[in-house]
Amino acid sequence: MEATTCNGSVDGSPVFYLVGIPSLPASFFLLVFFIFLLFYLLILMGNALILVAVVVEPSLHKPMYFFLINLSALDILFTTTTVPKMLSLFLLGDHFLSFSSCLLQMYLFQSFTCSEAFILVVMAYDRYVAICRPLHYPVHMTPQTNAALAASAWLTALLLPIPAVIQTSQMAYSDIAYIYHCFCDHLALVQSSCSDTTPQTLMGFCIAMVVSFLPLLLVLLSHAPSLASVLRISSREGRSKAFSTCSSHLLVVGTYYSSIAIAYVAYRADLPHDFHVMGNVAYSILTPILNPLIYTLRNKDVKAAITKITCLKTKATTGMLDF
Structure with missing residues (x-):
């Protein structure tokens, strides 16, 4: 990244200019707008369907699906934080x-990123208890415990980015600071500053360790005994059901950590601005759009609930038209 120089006095209230995708010709803006709009609508519809299905269908009132609706709500909030501004940028x-x-x-953006990582840890713990300690599952995963685990994930994620935001707000910027990104990502914002970026880069790295590698380690530690228990099941049918x-x-x-790796490599490698931007944009869109597909295509209970809701809605609409 090129160093940013300050022109004129800095009054503490700069205006930020989102460059977007630097090398993208203006003639392609409309096409990019429709692509992002399509992705955004798919994210909203897919995750909203899961939310409605879990809330409406009594058979899905289980801890696993309680955490799933937390994940779906996060995906909606996560993309709504950034995508509408990107749509406005490319259309208007x-x-x-x-x-x-x-x-x-x-x-x-940072808070919802942290929340998703912590919710994935909680979901991994839920699967560990269900597979490795099935007889204790109703005792360990009570509604009160589930609510406490989800609330802890949300609260921790809301508090964790505050130091980085405070330090970033105290950096010096030009009256018009150029951000080589489609939204206000932490590192892109720091790189638009006139101040020494070393402390903020170090803080960003520390936050990445806390919200990426530590949760990933906890997820792997939770799934390792679960997979070992599955492999010990004698019957093929029982093993397949447990693994599912x-x-x-x-x-x-x-998917989540692959997209993080893409974004991280895009930032750290000596690549043009466009690769940095697209790596982070892919991270902000890839997971929210794939999560609903994974859970609806691979989970029979969720798929059945969504099919049931869709059929009921179709019948109701047909009945109204007949009337």
Whole structure:
């Protein structure tokens, strides 16, 4: 990244200019807008279907699906933090963001990223108890315990990014600071500053360790005994049924951390700005759009509930038309 120089006095309230995808010609903006809009609508519809299915269908009122609706809500909030601004940028050429709006977007993006990592850890623990200690499952995974685990994940994620946001807000910026990104990502915002970026880069690395590698380690530690227990099951049918209870979660975890790895490599490698931007955009869209597909295609209970709701809605609509 090129160093940013300050022009003119800095009054503490700069305006941020989102460059978007630097090398993308303006003639392609409309096409990119429709692609992002399609992805956003798919994310909203897919995750909303899961939310409705779990809430409406009594057979899905189980701890695993309680955490699943937390994940779906996070995916909706996660993408809504960034995608609407990207749509405005590519359709209307709305490149500007105020100082407070940019910091708020950065804070929410980081918070929801942390929340998703912690919810995935809680879901892994739920699968561990279900497979390795099935007789104790009703005792360990009570509604009160589930609510406490989910609330802890949300609260920790809301508090964790605050130091980074405070330090970023105290950095010096030009009156118009250029951010080489489609939204106010932490590292992109730091790199637009005139101040020494070393402390913020170090803090960003530490946060990445806490919200990426530590949760991943906990997920792996939870799934290792679960997979060992599955392999000890003698019958092929029983082994397949037990493995299916954690395979969807493993796919979600794999997608989540693969997208993080893409974004991290794109930032750290000596690549053009476009690769940095697209790596992070892929991270912010890939997981939310694949999660509903994984859970609806691989989970028979969720698939059956969604099919049931869709059929009921179709019948109701047909009945109204006949009337």
